[in-house]
Amino acid sequence: MATTGQPKASNDGVPNLPYFTPAHISDPGVPFTPSSSTPTLFTPLEIRSKRLRNRIIVAPMCQYSTAPTGPDVGKLTDYHVATLGHYALKGAGLVFIEATGVQPNGRISPNCPGLWSDAQTEGVKRVSDFIKSQGALSGIQLAHAGRKSSTMPPWVAAPFKKPSLRATKEVGGWPDDVVGPTGGPENSWDGKGLAEDGGFWPPRQLTVEDIKDTVDAFAQAARRAVEAGIDVIEIHAAHGYLIHQFLSPITNRRTDQYGGSFENRTRILVEVIQAIRKVIAEGMPLFLRVSSTEWMEESDLAKQYGSWNVDSTIKLTQLLPALGVDLLDVSSGGNHPEQRINMFASKDYQTKIANQIRQSLKAANLKLFIGAVGLITEAEQARDIVEDRGSDKSIGEEANAAKEMTDAKDGKEPMADVILVARQFMREPEWVLKVGWKLGIDIAWPSQFLRVRFPKL
Template identity: 70%
Template sequence: MPAENDNVGIAGLPYFTPAHLQSPGSAISLSKDTPTIFTPLKIRDVTLRNRILVAPMCQYSTANSGPQIGALTDYHITTLGHYALKGASLVFIEATGVQPNGRISPWCPGLWDDAQIPGVKRVADFIKSQGALAGIQLAHAGRKGSTVPAWISAKLKQKSTRATADVGGWPENVVGPMGGEDETWDGKGSAADGGFYPPRALSTQELKQMVQDWAASAKRAVEAGIDVIEIHAAHGYLLHQFLSPITNRRTDEYGGSFENRSRLLIEIIEAVRAVIPETMPLFLRVSSTEWMEETDLAKELGSWDVESTIKIAKQLPALGVDLLDVSSGANHPQQRIEMFNSADYQTKIASRIRRELKADGKNLLIGAVGLITEALQAKDIVEKAGTAEDAEKSLGEEASAAVKMTDAKGDKEPMADVVLIARQFMREPEWVLRVAHQLGVDVAWPVQFLRVRFPKL
């Protein structure tokens, strides 16, 4: 008969959750034939059990007012915890505001106040109890702030909708590098059909405070038990707005030259790195290009492009950044690509950046977003997988793409060191386990799910 203590729980939690026999999603045994994507990766003092990460995904599911404003809830444990339970190696908490007006919407999470630490800690504790690492993406939305959740805009048949003060918005405190009606993201200013508020320009003094607020949020993340911090400088949010010569035409120390436009980002990286443990990895997400090169605006002002990203990337190792998370776009409505309808649009860029850094002797890991786009050649899985046979074929394509991107066998250079998956995890939280099965990799499952484990191929 089994002894009562055979079912060991995770120590340090106020509730019981069983310790898994082996961390879910990790290869039962490693050999020279194990695909790189299912091999561990050590970054500073933490180790990923595989190379599949859950990218930050906005959920717009925190309180928009009151004492629980911006605090993570049981909803976040349910969603993010499930990804960890089913084998993802690192699960990121979505874009989290370092200031109240740094949120995308009033319903986005924040970490500008100590009262928000316990919610993050509960989520991080559960993620880690399942053998995964807990990450958080610190962010400031800048001129894209004070909007409503995407599903409300969709119901209203709008791309974006302003969040008014009566629902917790901050119409008078949307900020950016530049101010005025012409600086509104969609170019519509205060027009009734606009989806964004006109920003006001941040002062130099406010930017100095901004740097300190990023550092303070990072310290709170450490206190909450977070393993990895990512700085969000992509997708048209504040740091991207400062990097781009299209959205940053300031004439002070934070605008003009490449060095000046990069100043705020570098000061934030330095401030965050100074307050987190030496053992903690620091990631940076960038839009590698804003896809504006062929526009009249870019021909007049320049734009943030792949060459700009490579230039900043070469500075990152010395600043203490461990991984560059390569995304693209979303800083201007005139961008010349529809990202979700273009095959392998980001993975090839990630590969180029990785090659150039290696040629320059720079030690920086590269993360690629867009695996599913590459795998399905821009066909959405839900649309393509009309039958069980189609779904299995699609999954095989995804698995092959994952191997192609990260494989480092022999003399082969991978396109990236890790892959970050977003939408597909929302469809299939068990995606890691399914991909492993497709690749013939025997990985550990959660102990509670062993009875339904896929049979070995």
């Protein structure tokens, strides 16, 4: 027995797990001694009943690593525990499971995960349990790929020198059940229909009954996510997937209650949000990812039909707080091959849009957290997004300033409340720890990795 005043001589495990994993001495990714000089990036954020230990979120990243057919179709595996769990181990505040199909035909590829069946819940629970055992929150992105579904993983398409390769029935695909708001060969994502050089299947147009079934599928998947212990749900309405297809007048040519006007084109999203909020607890955060613009403003299609742009997103954003959405995850592009931007040529194009949206919310006196996603690869850049560049104050802001969506001192304000990072985590799972080190913050490492901590700068 340890003497009073001496360290406890034990190695306690995380409770309520069917296996042993040590409870960390200090939470990874959290400063040992938070102070007024701690960068906002490394301060906690409370969203409803959940608390992020810092402002760095692992964005959903498709891995194409589940069984395409059979009894294990769509189920998460040890691969997902290993990859997603490692990001949590190394200090991320919230780790998202990749785009997860709410219906079998809602997957991007036959190898994408799903949550349309109770049989898939246990795999999600196992991943969620491990993420949370390392001090992070677990999240899942619920999605339907629409006309971009039934394609092959990118490394399968690469040898064919094609950006996309159709998934046939022989490999678990569903060429006859690819769907969209508008159907026909001309409405395949690349516009090539069944041509030999095409990479996408032509969609069939969803009926109103189909749409109702899809809305319910989102709700049922959310229910399963809750049963699996997930902390945060995100609705995927970006990157040219089904909900984005409905939002855009370029891809939505319907003449019924789900097409035409802004109200009609956003109807499916509003119904999905409402359906999910009905089946999740009041204290559970709900995120929404949108393409803030599809970069089609100057195209001939936009001149004929209009397009989904930043003004459209700002108009949508005004509706979200009352619907129960807590955070807007601001991305862009993906709905049409004629989009006119090279997204990899700029590091801050999306964060500038995120800031514009945030300012519009402030002007309307609405509270909604904003997440910036993009190619963030430098610690200093990440810090500047959630802080006030050029402020004469210390590099940190009180966490409450962002939480309450108020201005920073001197009338200045952060560009976003959280940072969502994807590819950089794949290159460096220890990115959170490296960011802290570069910024000169003494943050906790996993207990098992303490002997290899970076030296203080």
